Amino acid sequence: MLSEFDLIKQYFARARPSRATLGIGDDCALLTPGVGAQMAISSDMLVEGRHFFAGADACMLGHKCLAVNLSDLAAMGARPVAFTLALALPEANPAWLEGFSRGLFALADAFDCELIGGDTTKGPLTICITIFGELMPGQALRRDAAKVGDDVWISGTLGDARLALAGYRGECALDPASLQLASARMHAPTPRVALGRALASGALAHAALDISDGLVGDLGHILAASNVGATLDADALPAGPVLAGQDRALRRRFSAAGGDDYELCFTAAPEQRAAIAAAAARCGTAVTRVGIIDAGRGLRFVDAAGAPLNLQLAGFDHFASD
Amino acid sequence: MLSEFDLIKQYFARARPSRATLGIGDDCALLTPGVGAQMAISSDMLVEGRHFFAGADACMLGHKCLAVNLSDLAAMGARPVAFTLALALPEANPAWLEGFSRGLFALADAFDCELIGGDTTKGPLTICITIFGELMPGQALRRDAAKVGDDVWISGTLGDARLALAGYRGECALDPASLQLASARMHAPTPRVALGRALASGALAHAALDISDGLVGDLGHILAASNVGATLDADALPAGPVLAGQDRALRRRFSAAGGDDYELCFTAAPEQRAAIAAAAARCGTAVTRVGIIDAGRGLRFVDAAGAPLNLQLAGFDHFASD
Incomplete structure (x- = not known):
């Protein structure tokens, strides 16, 4: 039987140079912030049966739970530094732990983000990561900084993760290859860290999330x-490659209100269009203009011809839906 | 039905001056560390049915889940600054949320520690707090700093929380008043933050946890x-007031291997005895010398007369015991 301390030592403590002054194994980790830097901090909790299916592949889960946190740093324009991992596990299953830690560390290494501490306990499978990034004061891409006249931009594509869920649930018919392609977006989102950094450090964007x-x-x-509104072109929303093959009503619905996309939505002055396109190209991330910020409160959709649409969409609420 | 955003707004977002540059409500919180300060960071996850009873009082639970994190900062000698809260709840129950947030914020305010962000989701009741403290480089009380010849010290008293558990489980008979007194130690531990700060900032202790x-x-x-050992006087261990009335075997067992004590154990050079006693008196926290650090590996117990004891004790392991 694997003990709690053996589990941490075997799967989560790594013999490599550490950026933390003190990492796993003491009451606290110690981090020394960069001179003059602000810390950007975010926590996400993923629960089995709610955020992922029971029996989900451990390696993909290791990737996803860190990816959603890296995506929060990307949305602020922060550089990833370190994270803590709190893990409740029904049992200490070596195969699961090996897969989970492999997926987790592959993504952590890709973004040079170090595991510095955490907690493990027995319980219903629950994963809570708290992530730390750095950025210079004044650079953060906040939610309250959109300005009337701004363009609204979206990175990458939307809706394929939601389409995969519809496929799993039998809400729509997808051939196996399409389901696999779409489900990769659900299981292995790509956090847009480089784009977020470029938008923040170049002062290219106003608001982002x-x-x-x-x-x-x-x-x-x-x-x-x-305190602004927006008008979006529902047919300009960049549907994912699988969703793009579906009918228009589903395209509009899943790209406008899908969930699990982990793309950036940001607003920027029209004068920044060329600089944003160049920055996105350097990051290898597509960006699409989908509408404008205006003074009228609320969010309105129009079609490609500019005619108003009534899409009847709502965001996801963990306590309102099951 | 309370939505996720209403829940956060109603119970966890507070209209008061914030030390965070940006608090609850964006992708990340932003903290500006003190000039030259290190960040001490710790995460703890508490699961219903494992760390607390199903149906536990929400207010005491709000206290306890922050207290165990503050205790980690105390053990490093760090000053509490802020924390994030990730919460999985079976339902959005207003009475539970009111009690939980009341207990949480009462302790947070007492230690001037600010809630700056987190996550809420539906799921089996699970509470994950990540806490941030500050200290100056070189001050941290680490686990690897004990020296041969150090005294071993304990703050407060040990074993009453474990005795309360034994009472609940029917492992030993306690009258109602004793059970209530002992269970207060289980439900409402007092983090030894002031003592930890005094030991660290005065360079009075070597190692602590x-x-x-x-x-x-x-x-x-x-x-x-x-890389040291220790010899402790089993009868010098400061038993809690309820445990002190039990027989010697139980006193030794629960004070040496109880669990849920949240007291500090620290080592310090004998020359610091007077300074430590003075610092503890200023903090209003009792401290007791219970043994010495020696070169022989492992932990040995002796009785008050110095005769070796074989207590057959082990620490708690979340994956080895149920």
Whole structure:
């Protein structure tokens, strides 16, 4: 039987140079912030049966639970530094732990983000990561900084993760290859860290956030915090490659209110269009203009011809839906 | 039905001056560390049915889940600054949320420690707090700093929390008043923040940690990290007021290997005895010398007369016991 301390030593403590002054194994980790830097901090908790299926692949889960936190840093424009991992496990299963830690550390290493501490306990499978990034004061991409006249931009594509969920649930028919492609977006989102850093350090964007609960709900947070409204072209929303093959109603619905996208939604002055396109190209991340910030409160959709649409969409709420 | 955002707004977002540059409501919180300060960071996850009884009083639970994290800062000698809270709840129950947030904020305010962000989701009741403290480089009380010849000290008293558990389980008979007194130690531990700060800032102690899984197991971490051993007087261990009325075998057992004590165990040079006693008196926290650090590996117990004892004790392991 694997003990708690053996478990940490075997799967989570690594013999490599550490950026932390003191890492795993004491009451606290010690981090020395960069001179003059602010710390950006975010926590996400993922629960089996709610954020991922029971029996989900451990390696993909290790990737995803860190990816959603890296996406929060990306949305602030912060550079990833370190994270803590608190893990409740029904049992200490070596195969699961090996897969989970492999997926976790592959992504952590790709973003040079170090595991510095945490907690393990027995319980229903629950994963809580708290992540730390750094950025210079004044650079953060906040939700309350959108300005009337700004363009609204989206990174990457939307809706394929939601389409995969619909496929799993039998809400729509997908051939196996399409389901696999779409589900990769659900299981292995790519945090847009480089784009977020470029937007923040170059002062290219005003407001930003990451789209986790669907564009409508999440952009709504920017609009409320900034006291502005927005008008979006529903047919300009960049549907994922699998969703792009579906009918228009589903395309509009899943790209506007899908969930689990982990793309950035940001607003920027029209004068920045060329600089944003160049920065996105350097990061290898597509960006699409989908609408404008205006003074009228709320979020409105129009079609490609500019005619108003009534899409009847809502963001995801963990306590309102099951 | 309370939505996720209403829940956060109603119970966890507070209209008061914030030390964070940006608090609850964005992708990340932003903290500006003190000039030259190190950040001490710790995460603890508490699971219903494992760390607390199903149906536990919400207010006491709010206290306890922050107290165990403050205790980690105390054990490093760090000053509390802020924390994040990730909460999985079976339902959004207003009475529970009111009690929990009341207990949480009462302790947070007492230690001037600010809630700056987190996550809420539906799931089996699970509470994960990540806490941030500050201290000056070189001041941290680490586990690997015990020296041969050091005294071993314990703050407060040990074993009453474990005795309360034994009472609940029917392992020993306690009258109602005794059970209530002992269970207060289980439900509402007092983090020894002022003592930890005094030991660290005055460079009075070498190694320290907080006793959460029982003295034997926890002191074992100091001994292993510092490559030293220790000899303790089993009868010098400061038993809690209720445990003190029990027979000697139970006193020794629960004070040496109880769990849920959240007292500090620290080592210090004998020349610091007077300074430590004075610092403890200023903090209003009792401290007791219970043994010495020696060169022979492992932990040995002797009785008050110095005769060796074989207590057969072990620390708590979340994956080895149920």
